[in-house]
Amino acid sequence: MQAKKPEGTEDLFGARMRAWQAMQATAADVFGRYGFSAIETPAMEQVDVFVHGIGQSTDVVRKEMFRVFSGQNFANVLEAGTDAKLKPGKRLALRPEGTAGFVRAAVENTFVPQGGAPVKMWYAGPMFRGERVQKGRLRQFHQVGAEVLGAPDPALDAEVIIMLMDFYEELGLDRSKMRLLINSMGDPACRPAYRDAVATFIREHADEMCEECLVRADTNPLRAFDCKNDACRAVMADAPLITDALCDECAEHYAKVKQYLDEAGIAYEEDPTLVRGLDYYTRTVFEVQVTEGMGAQSAIGGGGRYDGLMELEGGKPTPGIGFAVGFERIMLALEAQGVNLAGPEPTCVYVVSAAPECRDAVFRACLGLRRAGVTAEADYQGRSMKSQMKQADKHHARLCVIIGPDELAAGEATVRDMRTHEQRSVPLENLACDVRDLVNDDAFAQADFPA
Structure with missing residues (x-):
């Protein structure tokens, strides 16, 4: 039987891969302006990293997290019926999101020493959740995220949100077709009482609520705001x-965030039911949605403040804030708006061998072009010259360098413009430099070769 990729995954290649690379390049550019450096954490972490950070009661931990076992450990788990006897270092999971792993790395590597300046980092990579597969929602998906640790200032909340909106705009999304939702989830001083009030409300309406929300009343009542059940x-x-339940400090913090967003000219909508899906959020939370072309899957990213997460992961109290955006969701939004993030097919210079005895010269020409910084391709299957020219078209070659017996005898190569079909002779000893200069010429797209 032919092997197939697992359900809910995709192979990234061609235009799709170029789009993912373009998204990462845009993140490096935009986030770099705000002082962020890159980090890469393992794709798998100890289960406790996510249990502590995301929350035992969340759907991510209870239902969606992929567990990882070696062959022997898996056999032991099957025999015992539980992984409780495994040491923490043997209880592993594929990361369902990036923040918890980043905070674990911050604790382990002391990113924020006592009294140190805030640390700003961004990452990009695959995440894994065993949820129901649908358009824009895969079991292996890709995210770009950014995190800041070490400052409680509401100005930082606003800057992170502004940076996110700048990122979307740089990718090509129309800001007028997006909406930014914001809210405050309070902090340990005011949220517990609010959670209790929501739990009581759910129980008072038990006959109108789904079974899942009745469970949430005891585990995480705020998640009932995210329920997809219409009733x-x-x-x-x-x-x-x-x-209506924020303490004075949280209310002041929230007001300052809105003030800074107003000053920056960032339009937003307050959504008091926005709670996000993970337990670690405190105070500011936000989500970005597109207003057309996405249907129910309109959210393309979001995040919030997580001032207690460092302690949950074993570190010292350290405020933090961050966000993550999904590549697959953003691609749907870009496609709906007619934006081609992948860009045009890459071009090359194709070197044609007009006779078998010219093959060594073609090899040397390709080597020189590549070392000069020019993308070069050639035939490796003994094709005819006509077939090589067809291959050049398939490679989207802008130029062809033709080397035949006559060219070798004259110490030259023929350079053909594949757009105009005009050509000229270039000394072989100057070939790499001449072709490089031509390819790098800003006017190349409009210029014709002299006859």
Whole structure:
């Protein structure tokens, strides 16, 4: 039987791969302006990293997280019926999101020493969740994220949000077709009472709520705001709102975030039901949605503040804030707006061997071109000259360098413009430099070779 990729995964190549690389390059550029450096953490972490950070009661940990076992450990788990006897270092999971692993790395590597300046880092890579596969939602998906540790200032919240919106715009998304939702989830001083109020509200409407939300009343009542059940959504529209329960410090923090966004000219909508899906969020949370072309899957990224996560991962109290954006979701949004993130097919210079005895000269010409910084291709299958020219078209070659017996005898190569079909002779000893200069010429797309 032919092997196939697992359900909910995709092979990245061609235009799709170029788009992913373009997204990462844009992140490096935009985030670099804000002082962020890159980090890469392991694709798998100890299970406790995500249990501590994301929360045991979340759907991600309870239902969606892929567990990883070696062959022997898996046999032991099957025999025992549980992994409880495995040492923490043997209880592994593929990362379902990036923040918890980043914070673990920050604790382990002391990114924020006592009294040190805030650390700003960004990452890009695959994440894994065993959820129901649908358009824009895969089991191996890709995210770009950015995190800041070490400062509670609301100005930082606003800057992170502004940076995110700049990123979307640089990718090519129309800001007028996006909406930014913001909210405050309070902190340990005011949120517990609010959680209790929401839990009580759910229980009072138990006959109108789904079974999952009734469970959430005991585990994570705020997640009921995210329920996709229409009946639950109608009930929760009348639930107590966090904005009415914020303590003075959280209310002031939230007001300052909005003030800074206003000053930056960033349009936003306050959504008091926005809670995000993970337990580690405190105070500011935000989400970006597109307003057309995406249907129900309109969210393309979001994040928030997580001031208690460092402690949960074993570090000292350190405020933090960050966001993540999904590549697959953004691609859907870009396609809906007619934006080609991948860009045009890459071009090359194709070197044609007009006779078998010219093959060594073609090899040397390709070597010189590549060492001069020019992408070069050639035939490796003994094709005819006509077939090589067809191959040049398939490679989207802008130029062809033709080397035949006559050219060798004259110490020259024929350089053909594949657009105009005009050509000229170039000394072989100057070939690499002449072709490089031509390819790098800003006017190359409009210029013709002299006859």
